[in-house]
Amino acid sequence: MTTPEPTSTTEGPGQAVGSVVDLVPTLLVAGGEALARGEDGRVVFIRGALPGESVRAQITDERKGWVRAEVVDILEASPDRIEPPCPMVAQGCGGCDLQHARPSAQPGLKAAVVVDALRRLGGLEAPPVRVGIEAAAEGFRTAVRAAVVEGRAGYRRHHRHEVVVPESCLVAHPLLEELLLEGDFAEATEVTLRVAPGTGERLAVVDPSADGVVVPRDVLVVGTRALKEGRRAWIHDEVAGRRWRISARSFFQTRADGAAALVDAVARALGDDLAGARLVDAYAGVGLFTGSLLAGDLPPGLGRPVSAVAVERSSSSVADARHNLQDLPVRVIKSDVDAWRSSAADVVVADPSRAGLGRRAVEVLASTDAHVVVLVSCDAASLGRDAALLAGHGYRLEDAELVDLFPQSHHVEVVSRFAR
Ligand SMILES: C[S@@+](CC[C@H](N)C(=O)[O-])C[C@H]1O[C@@H](n2cnc3c(N)ncnc32)[C@H](O)[C@@H]1O
Known part of the structure; x- marks a missing residue:
């Protein structure tokens, strides 16, 4: 492949679709692209680049405040860059978008994405983000x-x-x-x-x-x-020592070992607050957290909640949760979290979809009067926004653990503990 010459190397135009520019990205951002400043000051999201390297990229999309580009040549490679191990990447497969980063570097890059979101959207100066378990990076997706x-x-x-x-x-x-x-x-x-x-x-x-x-x-x-x-x-x-019925239309994590890892991370985030607690499991799916926290395999030394309310809106998941939790002191409520008439709780676990909790769900969950909310987020930006909303109800972020369930891709999973 012949590398195109940059269309523009000085101030001025050069960021129209199709033009080629040299850029130095500084940060991976939510979505897996690397962020740089173009010569006109606009933000450029570059697909296929890593922070700290120098790349030549072609502009593929242009909007008012930002442009999107795709790497056409690496001018100076990051020490974290590797040849993608899967031959399908070269054939254009879009399944894994971070294979060009060394697996050992990926969790750190994603933790930086989470820190950035918590700073910008959560208003936190020094977010307490750490990398937790690193799950197998090959052969994991179920x-x-x-x-x-x-x-x-x-x-x-x-x-x-x-x-x-x-x-x-x-x-x-x-x-x-x-x-x-x-x-x-x-x-x-x-x-x-x-x-x-x-x-x-x-x-x-x-x-x-x-x-x-x-x-x-x-x-x-x-x-x-x-x-x-x-x-x-x-x-x-079978996950976390329990058997789960999972229907065709129900949600379940996309890796079974990751479901167990999440249970562990949630249990550790609840810590001493688990013992004797009344638990609310919001966005409960087929009951993974409720069932595991009440009666599944947990890290040693943790107590158990005494009862739980599981709130879920999908009929299929609710039917599975009622089946999976029938031996436990649990009420499964079919409701949108936003519309749920809350009951009192000591601790809340909330695992919303990518959009996050949002204003109304935060109000509803805060009205349980729980002193701890453990939020499981699969999107850094929504975690940032939810952190700001939770702060408005007196919940302070104490710890955020990146559980890297999705190696080779930009996707994140973060278990955060907020306490009043
Ligand atoms: C990310 S999944 C988590 C499920 C479960 N905690 C697990 O780990 O298996 C989110 C779940 O929330 C449900 N859900 C999405 N939006 C909801 C809402 N507004 N109210 C109640 N449930 C919702 C979905 O049907 C899905 O089961």
Whole structure:
């Protein structure tokens, strides 16, 4: 490949789409791009760059306050840069967007993203962020949503519609990789695959119909049309010492060992406040935190809550949670957290989707009068915003642990302890 010359090296224009510029990014930001200042002072988000290196990049998108660019050449590489270990990256697979960073450097880069968000959006001068457990960086993923082209499952290219059909997948669990590579999904447009290492069970949810699908005999296959018509389909997994029913439409973490790691991190964040507590588990899914904290495997030395209220809005997850928690002193409430008429609690665990809690949910959770809120965030920016909202109700951030569940990609998971 011939490297394009920079279109502009001096003050002035040069940041229109298609132009090529030399940049020195200073920080990885939420979304996995590296941030630099263009010569016109605008922020440039550069895909494929790492902080501290010097890159030549082509502008791909231009907006009023910022532009987006893609690396075309590395002028001076970061010591953290490596050749992506998965050959699919060179073919354009958009599944993993941080493979160009050494796995041992990735948690630190992501912790810096979290610190930046807590400073800018959370208003905290010195956010107490630390890197916690680092999970295996290969063969871990137990669930994936894939596009289907001519029967084959594939990953979309970054920010594009084209699909790359992989010949291997660095991050898929072996039970998932086999299904991903060898499944024939016939006329489907999309497929969601989930495997359960604890039991060996596997599920394929095919959109729109399972007609003509060919997969290994053990795999339970269901079409989204059949689910809409009322069919139920589920598999089971064993995590944190308990058995979980997980239905086709229910949420469960995308790596089983990561679900156990999150339970540990949440339990440690609650610490001595666990013993004898009335727990509220908001955004409870199939009941992972409630079930594990009350009766699953926990780090040694921790007490147990006495009771729990689990709040969840998805009918499918609520049905699973009622099944999974039926032996425990738990009320499972089907409600949007924003609309829940709260009851008193000592501790709250909240694990919202990427959008975070937001103003209303923070009001609702604060009205439980809990003295501790443990927030599980999968987005650095929403964590920053939620930290500011929680501060408005008297909750101070005491600790934020980055649990790196998604090596090779920019995605973060952060378990934060807020206390009044
Ligand atoms: C990130 S998942 C966490 C689930 C669970 N804590 C776990 O780790 O398996 C978020 C869950 O919140 C639910 N959810 C999303 N928005 C909600 C809302 N506004 N009110 C109640 N539940 C919501 C989703 O259905 C999903 O089950």
